[in-house]
Amino acid sequence: MKSSSLHIIAAATAITSLLLLCPCVASGTTVTVTVGNGGFFFTPSSVTIHPGDTVRWTWSSTGHSTTSGTPGHPSGLWDSGILAQGAMFTHTFNTAGSFAYYCTPHGGCCNMVGMVRVMGAGPTPTPPPPPPPPSGAVAVVVVGWRRFSCARRSWSRRLLPSLVKT
Numbered sequence: 001m002k003s004s005s006l007h008i009i010a011a012a013t014a015i016t017s018l019l020l021l022c023p024c025v026a027s028g029t030t031v032t033v034t035v036g037n038g039g040f041f042f043t044p045s046s047v048t049i050h051p052g053d054t055v056r057w058t059w060s061s062t063g064h065s066t067t068s069g070t071p072g073h074p075s076g077l078w079d080s081g082i083l084a085q086g087a088m089f090t091h092t093f094n095t096a097g098s099f100a101y102y103c104t105p106h107g108g109c110c111n112m113v114g115m116v117r118v119m120g121a122g123p124t125p126t127p128p129p130p131p132p133p134p135s136g137a138v139a140v141v142v143v144g145w146r147r148f149s150c151a152r153r154s155w156s157r158r159l160l161p162s163l164v165k166t
């Protein structure tokens with residue numbers, strides 16, 4: 001059955017192209033927070049992101065850190081150490097939750113603190129799954145062809161004996 005194998009190839013091609021078009025691997029975005037821009041603060045002081053996103057802190061003045069936890073109580077998730085102007089530090093957040101952080105020299109004295117909120121999977125606008133028609137249509141064609149060829153076979157089976165008899 002040459003044409004049914006052709007249909008299988010067509011189905012495979014359709015499925016492969018669907019997979020290629022589908023944005024299944026969602027790449028995270030990067031949010032930038034400025035450190036010590038004109039004072040002892042993070043700008044913006046609070047960011048809301050999604051799991052897989054990255055926060056990039058950029059130092060606009062010297063002598064600050066981004067350290068997870070609350071002043072005097074580092075949580076150990078990340079710590080840039082005290083860096084100078086022009087420095088950069090990134091951390092990728094893979095789990096939902098609220099992550100407080102602070103600057104080690106200025107967290108306690110000057111309330112130089114920040115917050116990263118990582119939203120859960122619930123309210124995230126997930127892209128809708130791709131519609132199945134192409135592969136479904138191919139399946140219908142394959143099934144239809146099988147039915148057609150079976151019907152033709154039974155028809156010839158029915159006809160052949162009568163031809164032999166006469």
Ligand SMILES: [Cu+2]
Binds near residue numbers: 036040063064103104
């Ligand atoms: Cu600081």
